[in-house]
Amino acid sequence: MDSGSINQEKIHEYPLSQLSPEERDIIWQQSNTHVHNVDYFSLYRYSTPLDKALMLLGLVMAAVFGAAAPLPAVVIGRLTNSFAAFTSGTGSISGDQFQKDIDYNTLYFIYITIAIFCSTFIATFSWLYTGDRITRQIRERYLRAVLRQNIAYFDKLGAGAVTTRITSDTALIQDGISEKVVIVVSSLSSFISAFTIAFIKSWRLTLIMSCIVPLLAGIVGSISILLSKYSKESLNVYSVGGTLAEEVFSSIRSVQAFGTQDKVSAIYYDHLTLAYKVGRKKAVAVGVMFASLWFVMFSAYALAFWEGARMLLRGELKPGTIINVFFAVAIGSFALGQIGPNITSFTTAAGAGKKIFETIDRKTTIDSMADEG
16 A cells, blocks of 8 residues: 555545536535645734734844843953963963952853843743734634534545644644744844854954854755655644544444454554654754754864964964854854754744634635524
């Protein structure tokens, strides 16, 4: 049996060839939905003014958190210069002045920590709260729309599809409209802030380390496309498998009476095998992405210290500046690496919302809840 040939459309096929064009048109209107594209921003269609205000506040706080994340690199650079001057033996800095520098820069760590804590809490709370509220509205409206449909629609839909949509698919939507937004916005802000600091401190050393940016972007972009593709395939396979399992359990007496356990189990096993193959491809893609990211980043670190040491010997840079640029570029590169894997949640959420909003927007031919007859 070809596992790939098993899909929802072939489970419930109508012998339409034996009907007249008028009858086929009637059946099509009663059982099918009009396919339409769902973009990411349409997932927020049920947000209230309060939700929009909280999301805007959360975006600002996420940007503040991201911009503040590379600031410790500046403080570490100052501390490094103070330690280097005090331990050099030249007497360029006294013990009292060294202690004052340490106390002064330590306070900056406390201020930055407080700013990051407050902004992170507000941003995460705002988007998790609004994401939960919007997802709850989607679940309610989807269930209400399903209960309004005519019976022919359920013949085509399948019993397990509703359960899959209202649990798994809405969970994917909630994941794509809540904390992942905070991660992407803060990572983008952190990337911009980190490289701005690095270029101000030493544009030459930063340019040398910036060679990793296009490599990181290429790796993350290409792998993200594959991850989005495999996520959609996995959703479709599990949806069909869930429909089969629910139909079998709802008619378990008939299955037992006709002795079709092995046949049904084999069909369900085909679905699991296909889902396993898709999951294996996705795991390989994730492994290749992270391995490539770390390889590129550590190679850039080696290049930075090698060239930084040469600049130090020529008197072009101080030790603190090298450390400053190193940590700033490291933070910025890590932030850039976080954008790709998390931004795939947006495409996955839009893909999961496609079937849900098709049902919500569908105008049934026989509305059991309509006021008019």
